[in-house]
Amino acid sequence: MAHILILGGDGYLGWPTAMYFSSRGYAVTAVDNYFRRRACEELDTGMLYPVPDLSERAELWYRESGYEIKVVVADLADPGNMRKLFTGGVDYDWALDRNFSGAPNTVVHYAEQPSAPYSQIDHLRADFTLVNNLRVTNNLVWAVRDYARECHIIKLGTMGEYGTPNIDIEEGWIEIEHKGRKDRFLFPRQASSLYHTTKIMDTDLLWYGVRLWDLRVTDLMQGPVYGIETGESGADERLKTLFNYDEIFGTVINRFVTQAVVGYPLTVYGAGGQTRGFLNIRDTLQCVHRSEQSPAKAGELRIFNQIMETFSVRELAELTRRIGAERGHAVEIESLENPRKEAEVHYYNPTYQGLQDLGVEPHFLTDEVMSGLFEVVERYRDNVRREVIFKGVRWG
Amino acid sequence: MAHILILGGDGYLGWPTAMYFSSRGYAVTAVDNYFRRRACEELDTGMLYPVPDLSERAELWYRESGYEIKVVVADLADPGNMRKLFTGGVDYDWALDRNFSGAPNTVVHYAEQPSAPYSQIDHLRADFTLVNNLRVTNNLVWAVRDYARECHIIKLGTMGEYGTPNIDIEEGWIEIEHKGRKDRFLFPRQASSLYHTTKIMDTDLLWYGVRLWDLRVTDLMQGPVYGIETGESGADERLKTLFNYDEIFGTVINRFVTQAVVGYPLTVYGAGGQTRGFLNIRDTLQCVHRSEQSPAKAGELRIFNQIMETFSVRELAELTRRIGAERGHAVEIESLENPRKEAEVHYYNPTYQGLQDLGVEPHFLTDEVMSGLFEVVERYRDNVRREVIFKGVRWG
Numbered sequence: 001m002a003h004i005l006i007l008g009g010d011g012y013l014g015w016p017t018a019m020y021f022s023s024r025g026y027a028v029t030a031v032d033n034y035f036r037r038r039a040c041e042e043l044d045t046g047m048l049y050p051v052p053d054l055s056e057r058a059e060l061w062y063r064e065s066g067y068e069i070k071v072v073v074a075d076l077a078d079p080g081n082m083r084k085l086f087t088g089g090v091d092y093d094w095a096l097d098r099n100f101s102g103a104p105n106t107v108v109h110y111a112e113q114p115s116a117p118y119s120q121i122d123h124l125r126a127d128f129t130l131v132n133n134l135r136v137t138n139n140l141v142w143a144v145r146d147y148a149r150e151c152h153i154i155k156l157g158t159m160g161e162y163g164t165p166n167i168d169i170e171e172g173w174i175e176i177e178h179k180g181r182k183d184r185f186l187f188p189r190q191a192s193s194l195y196h197t198t199k200i201m202d203t204d205l206l207w208y209g210v211r212l213w214d215l216r217v218t219d220l221m222q223g224p225v226y227g228i229e230t231g232e233s234g235a236d237e238r239l240k241t242l243f244n245y246d247e248i249f250g251t252v253i254n255r256f257v258t259q260a261v262v263g264y265p266l267t268v269y270g271a272g273g274q275t276r277g278f279l280n281i282r283d284t285l286q287c288v289h290r291s292e293q294s295p296a297k298a299g300e301l302r303i304f305n306q307i308m309e310t311f312s313v314r315e316l317a318e319l320t321r322r323i324g325a326e327r328g329h330a331v332e333i334e335s336l337e338n339p340r341k342e343a344e345v346h347y348y349n350p351t352y353q354g355l356q357d358l359g360v361e362p363h364f365l366t367d368e369v370m371s372g373l374f375e376v377v378e379r380y381r382d383n384v385r386r387e388v389i390f391k392g393v394r395w396g
Numbered sequence: 397m398a399h400i401l402i403l404g405g406d407g408y409l410g411w412p413t414a415m416y417f418s419s420r421g422y423a424v425t426a427v428d429n430y431f432r433r434r435a436c437e438e439l440d441t442g443m444l445y446p447v448p449d450l451s452e453r454a455e456l457w458y459r460e461s462g463y464e465i466k467v468v469v470a471d472l473a474d475p476g477n478m479r480k481l482f483t484g485g486v487d488y489d490w491a492l493d494r495n496f497s498g499a500p501n502t503v504v505h506y507a508e509q510p511s512a513p514y515s516q517i518d519h520l521r522a523d524f525t526l527v528n529n530l531r532v533t534n535n536l537v538w539a540v541r542d543y544a545r546e547c548h549i550i551k552l553g554t555m556g557e558y559g560t561p562n563i564d565i566e567e568g569w570i571e572i573e574h575k576g577r578k579d580r581f582l583f584p585r586q587a588s589s590l591y592h593t594t595k596i597m598d599t600d601l602l603w604y605g606v607r608l609w610d611l612r613v614t615d616l617m618q619g620p621v622y623g624i625e626t627g628e629s630g631a632d633e634r635l636k637t638l639f640n641y642d643e644i645f646g647t648v649i650n651r652f653v654t655q656a657v658v659g660y661p662l663t664v665y666g667a668g669g670q671t672r673g674f675l676n677i678r679d680t681l682q683c684v685h686r687s688e689q690s691p692a693k694a695g696e697l698r699i700f701n702q703i704m705e706t707f708s709v710r711e712l713a714e715l716t717r718r719i720g721a722e723r724g725h726a727v728e729i730e731s732l733e734n735p736r737k738e739a740e741v742h743y744y745n746p747t748y749q750g751l752q753d754l755g756v757e758p759h760f761l762t763d764e765v766m767s768g769l770f771e772v773v774e775r776y777r778d779n780v781r782r783e784v785i786f787k788g789v790r791w792g
Contacts, residue, residue: 079523123538127475130534131527134597138526138590142519166579167572176563176572176584181743183562188572188581190603194534197604201530201597207586208593212737212791341608347577395608 003027003101004292005085007076007136008110009069010054011036013156013225013284016241017108019232020285021292022067027101030054031085033075035113035132036242036249043118046246046388048258048380052238055094062096064235070095076111077132082139086147103148106292109155111136112202116160116193116340117248117393126194133198134205141209149213152295154288155206157221159277159307159350160196161189164343169350172219172303192342193395207301214299218291222284223277223307226253226365228376230282241281245377247390253278253365253373255389256316260324260331261377262384270338272314273345277307277352280363290358305352308362323370327378339394399423399497400688401481403472403532404506405465406450407432409552409621409680412637413504415628416681417688418463423497426450427481429471431509431528432638432645439514442642442784444654444776448634451490458492460631466491472507473528478535482543499544502688505551507532508598512556512589512736513644513789522590529594530601537605545609548691550684551602553617555673555703555746556592557585560739565746568615568699588738589791603697610695614687618680619673619703622649622761624772626678637677641773643786649674649761649769651785652712656720656727657773658780666734668710669741673703673748676759686754701748704758719766723774735790 004021008014009030018030032054040047052060058069071094074081084090088100112133113119119129137155144151162169165188174187186207189200209215233240244250245258247267256266279287287306296302311319317333324331338344356362363369377384400417404410405426414426428450436443448456450467457465467490470477480486484496508529509515515525533551540547558565561584570583582603585596605611629636640646641654643663652662675683683702692698707715713729720727734740752758759765773780 079519083519123475123479123535123542126538127531127534130530134526134530135523138523139519142522146519165581167574167577174572174574176570178563178570181563183584185561185584185586188579188584189600190581190607192604192608194604197600200600204585204593204596204600208588208590211586212588 001025001027002105003029005104005107006030006110007107008032008112010034011110011114012241013281014110015057016230016233016281016285017288018069019061019239020230020289022061022069023065023232029070029072029101029104031072031074031076031111033073039118040244040249043248044388045244045248046250046385048243048245048377048383051242057239058094060236060238064239068096070101076139077135079139082143086143104151106152106154107140108288109137109140109153113195115249116195119193119195120395121393129195130198134201137202137205141205141215144215145209145213149215152292153215153217154291155202155217155219157203157219158196158199159221159223159305160191161200161203161221162187163190163192164346164348166347169305171305171351171354172221192340210299210301216296216298217301218296219301219303220287220291220306221303223279224251224253225279225281225284226251227281227373230285245384246388247393252313253316256320257373257377258384259389260320260329261374261381262386263330264386264389265332265334266317266320267390268313268317268333268335269340270335271344272317272335273312274342275310275312275346275348277305277310277350278365279306279308280369282363283308283360286360287355290355290360294358304354305350306355307350307352309364310348310350319370323367323374327371327374339392341395397421397423398501399425401500401503402426402506403503404428404508406430407506407510408637409677410506411453412626412629412677412681413684414465415457415635416626416685418457418465419461419628425466425468425481425497425500427468427470427472427507429469435514436640436645439644440784441640441644442646442781444639444641444773444779447638453635454490456632456634460635464492466497472535473531475535478539482539500547502548502550503536504684505533505536505549509591511645512591515589515591516791517789525591526594530597533598533601537601537611540611541605541609545611548688549611549613550687551598551613551615553599553615554592554595555617555619555701556587557596557599557617558583559586559588560742560744562743565701567701567747567750568617588736606695606697612692612694613697614692615697615699616683616687616702617699619675620647620649621675621677621680622647623677623769626681641780642784643789648709649712652716653769653773654780655785656716656725657770657777658782659726660782660785661728661730662713662716663786664709664713664729664731665736666731667740668713668731669708670738671706671708671742671744673701673706673746674761675702675704676765678759679704679756682756683751686751686756690754700750701746702751703746703748705760706744706746715766719763719770723767723770735788737791
């Protein structure tokens, strides 16, 4: 039975990923340090509903499914904690069988501070983001180097690493011809937040590890994710993944739907021409699964652009307004002075074929899907606190 | 009077830089946490002669020159320590006038773990290198952002960031034409050690800071430096900069000369075709000075390739043997299995014109210069401990 280690297993993507693999018969270990929960409390951000902790969820999941997800609560920025996941000595917070599951065959690495606005709040949050994200990645690289070179690392990157270049965005690599000679390089990266910059730096680290020690790495350059429900979340209300609707941890589509439901004008930054690639949370799970089934080769840094379609912010606002209107919400759109430093109108033509070539079948943001998202948020509308949606974190 | 802050002021380059600017009438503050000294003790590496600590050197320098170099002993990976250098509250370890000198006009940032082999010893040294180098750079970026946006950052990068690509190496930037569209990007970087990778990541961080907050940054992509004496080091023997001759902290030319003097065969890794750009320590000082005199513009990340000529390792070994022979040393050359993972024969054609356009006048590695280096090492030959020269740090 293949063993999958999920770093950041308590997060928006981590918990659904844990259930997804568990329900398919994999041995799953989920690790988290609850950073996101603490940050949400500290910053008083918006969570649509309370979410039980990892051990409670693992217990619930076991009762519903009969499958075990082992839980470790630990800070992976500490090299010793990371190494125990490969060598033993792990202290499980929840497990049926407390014996060590052994080194993993695959690691899914989500264990990072995931918010661009968080990283821009002040120098201490910038420092935390930098140290946390890079130490975890580096500790993982060295643990795999030292104990499990065959292990496949599936790392969550972000499309934000590329920024908005004036040339077509390829899947991670580009051949450059210069003064009559050629070579192949990582596609140029330049991001617009400290968070996104740490993801570029992660890629630098992984590419170094791949070249030096023939590691196997798949880097998933993901766009903003939307959605709540996944195939495994329906059995019990308390198995649903966490859902933020605030500007700091809430992704744009999830936030817009929440704003629409509670009559809070949609906040479009500047011209609203910012175009990005998006995907449904169900597709994140498919993409990770397909990557796991066809691992990168030894010495390969395989990069996929993990998006299914592109929208501008203005298009998303219009879609939210239209579906909102159908469901009886009078949705206003408000243009705000852009608190970020980014191009508001730009060329954007990313390639994203690799994952579909591996067999991923995209869910698109249809009216029906959008309506389904509204339906869940409407159910919890009384929990929404309007005053925490927008705090005005500025990039300046 | 312009105020220059030198981060890493106790190092091989830091102390000569402090004296250089001080002797030219600048207000100088030198900061260090003595990491290098501690690491040399811990790893029992080779220092050609003892070097007084920063406060003792500042006192000596004052007695010889009449100029003050203020000394701060502090760990700049701590954000608070960095910020005090811009806002006040600094506790000087040595100063004539203990009042705060004010925020600097220019920061010369050398405060990094500088050794590739050190970063490859084990996961704990890798972790230290990563955390130290990136936190210091990030803390500097945020301190300048918050308190001194006009301040010019002169940052030491390394030619090693580029690796050995199959195309000509430009000075930091490249225009890429792709599918009929064009844009300008950082020149591709891929390094062969964790240390060099942290320097790539530094560049990512600085480029982010420049774009977001219009910082002024000059990145000096330096090759391996050789030499001991500078214009200011002659007044007192104890003002000479530290000199390592071991494989961990000793750069190749300095190490080869030492090996030649004590009859230790020159250790050439593999084919010896590894080609790099080199410069004399006197030219480092010129380059930093010229950069300071013509600062980068607001919003500019200006990158110079800081080398004066290129040599292969085999050529350096031959030169060392020839000059050694003239001085009565029978120098053997030994080819070792390469402990590093690097191309031993490769294309290498870097551009390095920008600093000379600013007025830098290169010192080349002439027979006379090489002989001068031999002369100093011969004076201290009784201090050389053969057994610590080569410890066999392996990249594998």
